[in-house]
Amino acid sequence: MDVLTLSRIQFGGTIAFHYLYPPLSIGLGVVLVIMEGLWLKTQQPIYHQLARFWTKVFALTFAIGVATGIVMEFEFGTNWATYSRFVGDVFGSALAAEGIFAFFLESGFLALLLFGWDKVGRRLHFFATCMVALGAHFSAVWIVVANSWMQTPAGYHLVGEGLHRRAEITDFWALVFNPSMVERLAHTLCGAWQAGAFLVISVSAWYLLKRRHTEFAGAALRVGLVVGLTASGLQLVTGHISAQGVGRNQPAKLAAFEGLYDTTANAPLMIIGWVDEAHEQTHGLELPGALSFLTHNDFHTPVTGLHDFKPEDRPPVTASFLFFHGMVAAGMATLLITILGCFYWWRGTLLQTRWLLWVLVFSVLGPQIANQLGWFAAEVGRQPWLVYGLMRTPEGLSAVVKANVVLTSLIMFTFIYFLLFAVFIYLLNDKIQHGPHEEDLIPAGKLALPAHNPLTP
Amino acid sequence: MNFLHADLNTVWFILIGVLFTGYAMLDGFDLGIGALHLFTREDAERRILLNAIGPVWDGNEVWLVTGGGALFAAFPDVYATVFSGFYLAFMLLLASLIFRAVAIEFRSKQPMPWWRQMWDAGFSAGSLLSSLLIGVTLGNLAWGLPIDERGEFAGTFLGLLTPYPLLLGITTVALFMMHGAIYGVMKTEGALHDKLRGWAMRCIIAFVICAATTTMATLLYVPHIAARVRENPWLFSLALANMLAIANIPREFHHRRDWRAFLSSCAAIATLMLLFGLNQYPNLVYSRPQPEHSLTIYNAASSPKTLGIMLVIALIGLPIVLAYTVSVYWIFRGKVKMDRMSY
Numbered sequence: 001m002d003v004l005t006l007s008r009i010q011f012g013g014t015i016a017f018h019y020l021y022p023p024l025s026i027g028l029g030v031v032l033v034i035m036e037g038l039w040l041k042t043q044q045p046i047y048h049q050l051a052r053f054w055t056k057v058f059a060l061t062f063a064i065g066v067a068t069g070i071v072m073e074f075e076f077g078t079n080w081a082t083y084s085r086f087v088g089d090v091f092g093s094a095l096a097a098e099g100i101f102a103f104f105l106e107s108g109f110l111a112l113l114l115f116g117w118d119k120v121g122r123r124l125h126f127f128a129t130c131m132v133a134l135g136a137h138f139s140a141v142w143i144v145v146a147n148s149w150m151q152t153p154a155g156y157h158l159v160g161e162g163l164h165r166r167a168e169i170t171d172f173w174a175l176v177f178n179p180s181m182v183e184r185l186a187h188t189l190c191g192a193w194q195a196g197a198f199l200v201i202s203v204s205a206w207y208l209l210k211r212r213h214t215e216f217a218g219a220a221l222r223v224g225l226v227v228g229l230t231a232s233g234l235q236l237v238t239g240h241i242s243a244q245g246v247g248r249n250q251p252a253k254l255a256a257f258e259g260l261y262d263t264t265a266n267a268p269l270m271i272i273g274w275v276d277e278a279h280e281q282t283h284g285l286e287l288p289g290a291l292s293f294l295t296h297n298d299f300h301t302p303v304t305g306l307h308d309f310k311p312e313d314r315p316p317v318t319a320s321f322l323f324f325h326g327m328v329a330a331g332m333a334t335l336l337i338t339i340l341g342c343f344y345w346w347r348g349t350l351l352q353t354r355w356l357l358w359v360l361v362f363s364v365l366g367p368q369i370a371n372q373l374g375w376f377a378a379e380v381g382r383q384p385w386l387v388y389g390l391m392r393t394p395e396g397l398s399a400v401v402k403a404n405v406v407l408t409s410l411i412m413f414t415f416i417y418f419l420l421f422a423v424f425i426y427l428l429n430d431k432i433q434h435g436p437h438e439e440d441l442i443p444a445g446k447l448a449l450p451a452h453n454p455l456t457p
Numbered sequence: 458m459n460f461l462h463a464d465l466n467t468v469w470f471i472l473i474g475v476l477f478t479g480y481a482m483l484d485g486f487d488l489g490i491g492a493l494h495l496f497t498r499e500d501a502e503r504r505i506l507l508n509a510i511g512p513v514w515d516g517n518e519v520w521l522v523t524g525g526g527a528l529f530a531a532f533p534d535v536y537a538t539v540f541s542g543f544y545l546a547f548m549l550l551l552a553s554l555i556f557r558a559v560a561i562e563f564r565s566k567q568p569m570p571w572w573r574q575m576w577d578a579g580f581s582a583g584s585l586l587s588s589l590l591i592g593v594t595l596g597n598l599a600w601g602l603p604i605d606e607r608g609e610f611a612g613t614f615l616g617l618l619t620p621y622p623l624l625l626g627i628t629t630v631a632l633f634m635m636h637g638a639i640y641g642v643m644k645t646e647g648a649l650h651d652k653l654r655g656w657a658m659r660c661i662i663a664f665v666i667c668a669a670t671t672t673m674a675t676l677l678y679v680p681h682i683a684a685r686v687r688e689n690p691w692l693f694s695l696a697l698a699n700m701l702a703i704a705n706i707p708r709e710f711h712h713r714r715d716w717r718a719f720l721s722s723c724a725a726i727a728t729l730m731l732l733f734g735l736n737q738y739p740n741l742v743y744s745r746p747q748p749e750h751s752l753t754i755y756n757a758a759s760s761p762k763t764l765g766i767m768l769v770i771a772l773i774g775l776p777i778v779l780a781y782t783v784s785v786y787w788i789f790r791g792k793v794k795m796d797r798m799s800y
Contacts, residue, residue, distance in 0.1 A: 074540060096770065108785050109781070168759070427563060
């Protein structure tokens with residue numbers, strides 16, 4: 001294999017593995033804020049127990065997120081050095097801002113969140129929890145700014161020629177709020193909240209099926225379902241707005257998502273189907289006019305097809321189509337599951353409906369699949385561009401790095417990440433089997449003081 | 458050489474220096490504790506040392522991440538040339554940092570001896586290798602790299618492992634072990650405390666020998682640095698300040714002021730980094746044998762506008778970062794006490 005293919009596999013593989021964890025940290029961060037907030041508000045020790053248990057799971061996901069995240073920062077320079085020279089002026093600022101504003105905030109307060117339970121008072125601890133969650137969200141903001149700039153570059157001008165050609169900032173805020181940033185950030189964050197909520201839902205449903213820690217699991221399930229339903233519902237809105245944005249900013253990408261070759265009015269929406277790339281046709285179950293309507297709010301406005309783009313400017317159609325439709329299907333499934341869950345909860349029969357509890361146990365895969373496929377669709381749909389319209393993917397490679405060297409590191413990462421994943425699953429399972437600590441029902445140390453006590457800091 | 462040329466490029470040279478110095482002072486003791494880890498025999502002692510760095514190590518590592526991000530943003534050509542040129546070395550660094558991080562998190566989660574020994578070895582090897590590679594990288598930057606006319610690295614992986622960079626690598630390991638031992642002295646009590654004090658003294662001796670050897674090797678074999686020192690003899694005062702800071706450590710130990718010994722060790726690291734920075738300036742990557750291909754703070758920098766924007770970000774961010782770094786160290790001050798949240 002050539003250095004391009006190997007570098008793409010390595011970057012895609014390491015980022016996909018990394019992206020299992022940050023959404024969990026962001027989503028669990030929100031869940032932790034809610035649980036600890038409920039404890040402060042209601043004074044019920046069950047919420048303290050919830051927060052303590054889920055903090056431990058959070059710590060696990062956070063640790064692997066940090067360890068695999070450093071790899072990403074290094075890989076821009078190691079494998080994509082020419083790209084780094086081209087975008088450093090623009091892209092580097094977002095990464096540096098992420099470091100200063102997000103990572104320091106997260107890691108600083110993480111110490112208090114994990115180890116400060118009985119060293120500081122309730123309100124200060126709650127503040128630390130909020131700051132860790134906020135830091136995780138800031139991190140998403142800056143990394144989505146950077147990625148969205150690659151999709152819809154703005155606020156820059158090009159300077160220099162040939163190898164010295166590069167993008168320089170002209171307007172920082174135009175760069176930050178580039179045309180796709182806000183909707184993509186909202187879509188990414190909702191996906192992350194789903195990931196966190198569904199992990200809570202899944203573990204709690206499993207406890208309920210096994211009739212273990214039922215009071216604890218019931219309380220967690222309610223928090224999880226509320227966050228899950230909210231995020232899944234919002235995801236419909238943010239997904240729709242993002243797709244409209246793709247239609248506006250990257251029409252070739254939208255055409256590939258839907259396998260649309262000819263520019264047509266009344267363009268159909270594919271519910272399920274496949275792309276016949278040889279004959280440039282897409283077959284399947286379609287809703288006539290729905291794509292035109294969803295993209296332009298009007299059934300008759302034409303949607304641009306792939307034939308309007310030169311073959312060398314088209315993204316890989318089959319992959320884009322499958323990733324995109326897979327994401328939509330997984331996302332719809334999560335919404336359906338949370339609606340069902342909330343409906344049975346409202347009727348009061350959720351705990352007796354064992355088939356639904358089993359569905360909830362496996363529902364943890366839903367947001368993970370949707371998040372992964374969504375990013376695959378976003379990045380494969382961006383091809384053949386590395387920076388949309390400015391730099392093609394092969395142009396970004398490091399000039400001095402050879403294929404055998406990349407193969408070595410690829411083998412190394414494969415080995416390390418399989419090991420990491422095995423250890424993660426082993427320890428997650430171990431925490432779940434152990435369950436919550438009974439002594440967490442009685443807060444100790446400074447936490448034992450009630451929140452409204454004036455002596456508490 | 459004019460050190461008073463305070464333009465944006467110089468400011469960013471200093472800021473990146475501050476970030477990497479912060480990394481060396483803070484994560485340096487984590488890596489040092491890791492390197493000393495296998496010398497402790499009992500599980501209880503290992504856990505105390507792990508918990509001494511437990512609440513702070515990942516915050517410390519963020520200094521490296523932010524330093525890397527700042528280098529990417531301020532001097533993209535240096536980031537691109539060094540990271541692609543040092544490909545295998547940096548991949549090894551990543552692997553060792555990952556092993557270290559994961560070992561800290563996972564070691565004490567299971568009681569089985571084989572489990573703990575496996576992660577102990579990973580923690581120690583990861584810490585040692587990280588320190589060594591960081592030192593080798595600095596050594597190569599001081600020695601000079603083969604850079605071609607496009608500004609790309611023109612050497613090989615094995616070409617990075619020459620005696621001078623390796624000497625700096627070993628010096629860095631000794632420095633971090635000394636720093637880690639002193640941090641350990643500050644955080645422990647009883648028998649472990651006394652044991653660590655003995656180790657700290659041995660590490661100080663090892664470091665002083667390494668530092669003296671490195672200084673001689675630099676003056677003898679690195680002509681561009683030797684020339685700079687000849688032109689600016691006052692640079693010797695920094696080397697002197699470094700030695701005085703080291704000499705102060707046993708004195709503070711004698712007076713039982715362990716935290717001041719730690720501050721002395723931090724000062725020693727800061728003077729070393731300052732010396733390194735002053736010898737490099739205004740080069741970031743000195744090209745050898747063709748100095749005209751060197752990457753400097755001017756030909757490798759981002760646009761003045763970006764440097765200005767980033768300076769605003771840094772001026773807003775750094776004070777906040779310093780404030781909560783200090784708060785976290787304050788809240789977790791004092792000797793390590795084990796509880797059920799411990800590693």
